Amino acid sequence: MRDDAVWxxxxxxxxxELEDRAFELRSKLLHLCGxxxxxxxxxGDLSAADIFTALFHYGLRVDPHDISNPRRDRFLLSKGHAAxxxxxxxxxxxxxxxxxxxxTYGKLDSAYGMHPCKVQLPGVEASTGSLGxxxxxxxxxxLSARHRGEAHRVVCLLGDGETGExxxxxxxxxxxxxxxxxxxxxxDRNRQLMTSHAEERVAFEPYPxxxxxxxxxxxxxxxxxxxxxxxxIDDLPASDSDRPTVVxxxxxxxxxxxxxxxxxxxHAGSLGAADLERALAALxxxxxxxxx
Amino acid sequence: xxxxxxxxxMLSARSVIGTTLAELGETHDNLWVLTPDIGATLVEFRDKYxxxxxxxxxxxxxxxxxxxxxxxxxxxxxxxxxLPFLSMxxxxxIRTDVCYPNLPVKIIGTHGGLVGNGGSTHYAVEDLALMxxxxxxxVTSIGDPLMVGEIxxxxxxxxxxxxxxxxxxxxxxxxxxxxxxxxxxxxxxxxRDGTDATIFTHGTTVAQALQAAExxxxxxxxxxxxxxxxxxxxxxxxxxxxxxxxxxxxVVLEDHLAYGGLATRIADVVADRGIRLNAFExxxxxxxxxxxxxxxxxxxxxxYGLAATVAATRRVIxxxxxxxxx
Ligand SMILES: Cc1ncc(C[n+]2csc(CCOP(=O)(O)OP(=O)(O)O)c2C)c(N)n1
Numbered sequence: 001m002r003d004d005a006v007w008x009x010x011x012x013x014x015x016x017e018l019e020d021r022a023f024e025l026r027s028k029l030l031h032l033c034g035x036x037x038x039x040x041x042x043x044g045d046l047s048a049a050d051i052f053t054a055l056f057h058y059g060l061r062v063d064p065h066d067i068s069n070p071r072r073d074r075f076l077l078s079k080g081h082a083a084x085x086x087x088x089x090x091x092x093x094x095x096x097x098x099x100x101x102x103x104t105y106g107k108l109d110s111a112y113g114m115h116p117c118k119v120q121l122p123g124v125e126a127s128t129g130s131l132g133x134x135x136x137x138x139x140x141x142x143l144s145a146r147h148r149g150e151a152h153r154v155v156c157l158l159g160d161g162e163t164g165e166x167x168x169x170x171x172x173x174x175x176x177x178x179x180x181x182x183x184x185x186x187x188d189r190n191r192q193l194m195t196s197h198a199e200e201r202v203a204f205e206p207y208p209x210x211x212x213x214x215x216x217x218x219x220x221x222x223x224x225x226x227x228x229x230x231x232x233i234d235d236l237p238a239s240d241s242d243r244p245t246v247v248x249x250x251x252x253x254x255x256x257x258x259x260x261x262x263x264x265x266x267h268a269g270s271l272g273a274a275d276l277e278r279a280l281a282a283l284x285x286x287x288x289x290x291x292x
Numbered sequence: 293x294x295x296x297x298x299x300x301x302m303l304s305a306r307s308v309i310g311t312t313l314a315e316l317g318e319t320h321d322n323l324w325v326l327t328p329d330i331g332a333t334l335v336e337f338r339d340k341y342x343x344x345x346x347x348x349x350x351x352x353x354x355x356x357x358x359x360x361x362x363x364x365x366x367x368x369x370x371x372x373x374x375l376p377f378l379s380m381x382x383x384x385x386i387r388t389d390v391c392y393p394n395l396p397v398k399i400i401g402t403h404g405g406l407v408g409n410g411g412s413t414h415y416a417v418e419d420l421a422l423m424x425x426x427x428x429x430x431v432t433s434i435g436d437p438l439m440v441g442e443i444x445x446x447x448x449x450x451x452x453x454x455x456x457x458x459x460x461x462x463x464x465x466x467x468x469x470x471x472x473x474x475x476x477x478x479x480x481x482x483x484r485d486g487t488d489a490t491i492f493t494h495g496t497t498v499a500q501a502l503q504a505a506e507x508x509x510x511x512x513x514x515x516x517x518x519x520x521x522x523x524x525x526x527x528x529x530x531x532x533x534x535x536x537x538x539x540x541x542x543v544v545l546e547d548h549l550a551y552g553g554l555a556t557r558i559a560d561v562v563a564d565r566g567i568r569l570n571a572f573e574x575x576x577x578x579x580x581x582x583x584x585x586x587x588x589x590x591x592x593x594x595x596y597g598l599a600a601t602v603a604a605t606r607r608v609i610x611x612x613x614x615x616x617x618x
Contacts, residue, residue, distance in 0.1 A: 038409060080413065106409050108585030108593060115411040119581050127581075129413035130377060131350050161329065164350035193349055195331045202349035 013057055015227045021092060022053040022226065026256050026283055028088050028098065034276025036105055039268040041114075043260060044159060045085035047190040047223070047251040051157065052082075052089040054229035055186070060155060064094035067123045073152045074125050074141045078134020079159035079188060080115040081268070086124070087112050095123050132165030134158060135185060139171050142183040142244075153239050157186045161193035164202055169214065172244075176215035181241030185216075188223065190253035194267045211246045223249025257282045305437035305458050306333040309400065312441040313337045313370060317344065320448060324362050324369040328355045330401070334372060352377045356385035356397070363395035368448065375401040375457060379419035386453070387426050394428045394452040398444070404433060404457040405496055405547030405577075406590040412581040416457070421552030423455045424524045430477060431524040433457040433548075435498035436467040439521070442475050450477075459496035459547065459587075467498055467519075480527040486516035488609050489541035489571075490534040491601070494520050494554055496587075497545050504601040515605055526557045532567055540569040541608045545601055547591070550576030571611035573604045 013021070026049050033040040056062070060073045077086050084105070091098040096112075104110035111121040115129025126137050138156040145152055162168065175183050189207070191198040198204050208218045217237060221228045232247050253267075254260030257279045271279055314336040317323050325337045326346045338345040348355045352373065359369035371378065378401050379386075390397045402408075404416045423431045430447075434440050434456060447454045454477070473481045483498060484505050491501040498519045505515040516538050518530065534542070544555035555574035562569060575596035582590055591597035 106584055108583075108589040110584050113411045113584030114409055115413050117411050117581070117583065119412075120583055127411070127413060129411060130381070132381070161350050164329075164348070166351065166353060193329045195329055196347060196349075201329075201347040 015230055018053055018057055018226045018230070021057055022050045023283070023287055025049045025053055025085070025089055025092065027280065029085060030257070030271065030276060030279045030283065032084055032088075032102060032105060033269070034271040034273060034279070035102070037270065038106055038114075039270050040084060041081040041268045042271075043192070043253040043263075043266045043268070044079060044082050044188065044190065046255045046257065046260065047253045048079070048082050048085055048157065048188045049089075049255070050224050050226060050229060051186055051188060051249055051251075052085050054226065054233060055155060055157075056089045056093045058230055059233040061152065062093075064090075067095070071150060071152050074138070074154040076125055076134040076138045076141075076154070076156040077116055077128050078138075078156050079131065079162055080127075080129030080134075082157075082188075083114060083116045083129070084112070086116065090123065131159065131162040132167040135168050135171035136174075138183055138185070139175050139178070139180065142175070142180040143178055145182055146178075146180065151182075151239050153182050153184055153236075155184045155186065157188065160187055160189045160191065160198060160204060160207070161202075163187065163204075164193075172211065172214040172216065175244040179242035180244050181237055182239040183244040184236060185244070185246040187246060187248045188251050189248050190251040192253045192262065192264065192267070195264065197262075197264070208248055211248070215243065217243045217245040219245060219247045221247060221249055223251035224255055256286045258286065305434070305440045308437050308441045309333055309372070309444070310336045312444045314340055316444065316448060317341045320368060322367045323448075324359070324367050325372060326355050326359050326369055327372045328352045328377070330373040352381040353385050356382040356399070357389055359397045360385065360389035360393070360395055363390070363397050364393070368396050368398075370398045370400060370444075373401045374403045374414070375416035375419050376403055376414055379416055379422055379455075383422060386423075386429075390453045391426045391428045396450055397453045398447055398456065399453070400440075400444070400456040400458070402458045402460045404459050405587075406582050406594070407459045407496065407547070407587050409584055409586060411584055415582060417577050417582070418549050418552060419455075419457065420523055420546075420548050420554070421556070424552075424557065428452045429524065430454040430522070431457075432477065432522050433495035434521055435459075435495045435519065436465075438466055438470060439468065439475055443477065443521075446475075446477050457495060465499045467502070478522050478525050478527060480530040481519040481521065482516060483519045484515070484517040486514040487538055488514045489543060489605055490516040490518055490538045491543045491545055491605060492518045492520050492531075492534075492554060492558055493545040494523065495547055497547050497596070500591075500598055500601060501545055503598055504605060507598075507602050508605055513605070513609060520554055520558075523554055523557055526561060528561050528565065531558055531561050532565065535562075535567045535569060539613065540567075540571070541611065542569055542572045543575065543601070543604050543608050544573070545575045545596060547596075548576055550574045550578060550596075568614065570613045571608040573608055575600055575604055
């Protein structure tokens with residue numbers, strides 16, 4: 001039995017509340033990108049911000065006060081370069097101090113760097129960032145949960161470019177072979193890699209069919225529509241089902257900041273103080289547009 | 293103007309690689325350039341020779357495998373990417389598909405050492421140990437950005453594979469004027485001469501060793517710096533010569549694990565040839581996952597920064613000599 005009440009103090013947030021949190025998450029990401037002097041992987045942070053919000057503020061059974069509870073859902077950030085998005089989403093859920101992130105990010109001995117490091121930050125499930133590692137780890141954790149008769153889920157977030165790695169498909173096959181219905185992959189389908197757009201160099205299509213061919217349950221959704229993300233989470237098959245599920249989230253890299261959207265130059269970068277203002281204004285404008 | 297970065301770009305050696313490959317593409321119609329989505333530096337080649345450029349996306353293993361296939365058919369493939377992923381994800385392809393048949397595949401990339409603040413997933417710190425273990429592989433680590441072009445040009449006539457390691461640090465400096473040294477794969481460079489001790493180093497720490505030698509000169513110490521940019525095959529004669537000419541006092545400094553890289557190769561030569569040293573110290577990365585911070589801070593934290601280099605060199609110079617044999 002999965003017991004939601006254990007994990008969420010009070011009511012689960014509404015879609016409107018989740019949308020506000022996603023906006024706050026994006027603003028905080030831009031602030032970091034405007035104040036930290038090095039590069040931040042802002043493009044893939046912004047494309048995944050709604051997914052992170054839906055997971056950490058709605059879907060995942062996790063407890064910020066008990067990070068090693070054996071019954072928690074496991075979250076693996078396979079696209080580890082979106083670490084800051086995870087740190088901040090988790091800080092907004094009470095795991096970490098936001099000020100601590102902003103003040104120490106990237107500095108010597110900081111727990112928060114460009115890629116999640118479990119040695120420095122025990123609150124994350126694994127040290128990731130080398131693409132193609134998350135899903136195999138998730139299969140191992142899901143297998144262990146099955147073996148122990150535990151009902152939690154293992155959730156893994158991947159980049160679509162990342163799914164070029166062979167290890168992803170080896171893991172996909174292993175998950176199906178072992179009937180791991182407690183495993184859920186989210187793919188941030190922003191149709192960009194680091195240096196090219198999807199289909200330009202790599203033929204991803206027919207993308208959902210690839211997952212289907214590996215025996216996975218496939219859900220396709222708009223990765224920026226909070227109601228749709230919430231529905232996808234609500235509709236996930238029970239964790240004792242026998243088919244792993246992939247939620248393919250159609251997204252826009254750089255989402256919310258017009259000059260970053262679909263722009264290869266903003267895979268990673270750094271905003272100066274002046275451009276921070278410009279980016280925040282663009283974010284506000286895009287919210288206005290969407291609420292009209 | 294916002295500053296944008298693309299990971300894998302070399303802030304200083306980048307243009308050298310780009311222009312050198314574009315130039316070599318003209319004289320070698322069998323030169324191919326392949327990359328696993330780290331192609332920002334390769335645009336010039338890509339635009340000039342689109343049908344000899346291949347970006348396979350996120351797929352290091354297949355990138356090296358394809359390069360080997362091309363090389364079997366008489367082509368000269370250059371694989372350019374980020375070294376932690378090329379040297380580890382594609383290690384078996386490098387070993388079995390490239391080195392075993394001794395094919396002329398060049399592996400070149402960035403993120404050698406504790407550079408770029410990426411964390412331990414993104415630091416190649418054991419790559420030179422891995423690559424040096426491979427039969428037929430030539431292993432280099434380049435500090436001077438202009439030298440990268442020279443090494444690429446020389447590698448065109450090599451029958452077998454070569455690994456070319458770069459950092460990405462802000463400390464990448466032009467170290468030598470073109471033509472100042474006779475740069476040859478397999479030969480070390482005496483970057484600064486001296487007689488009290490030798491600092492052997494490679495890659496991004498050459499600049500640091502030169503600075504240490506300069507600091508020590510201020511109090512009358514004469515320190516030689518050898519840029520041992522080829523780790524394999526190692527310049528044995530130069531090691532023996534430095535033992536003779538600098539009183540058998542060696543420091544080895546590297547942005548790599550302290551065991552398994554240049555220090556290990558030099559120690560092997562010393563042991564195998566029975567070279568008598570008075571003192572030997574190695575400075576490099578200890579066996580830890582190093583954490584975040586900028587390049588300089590990380591070097592200081594892990595005991596191979598500038599101050600540590602100066603201190604180790606002083607110790608080596610002060611170390612008592614063995615009684616001279618008769
Ligand atoms: C194995 C590996 N190869 C290369 C990289 C460098 N890299 C980091 S992000 C990235 C592009 C990833 O594209 P995608 O998975 O689509 O992520 P997103 O577009 O969502 O940022 C690359 C090539 C890496 N981190 N790991």
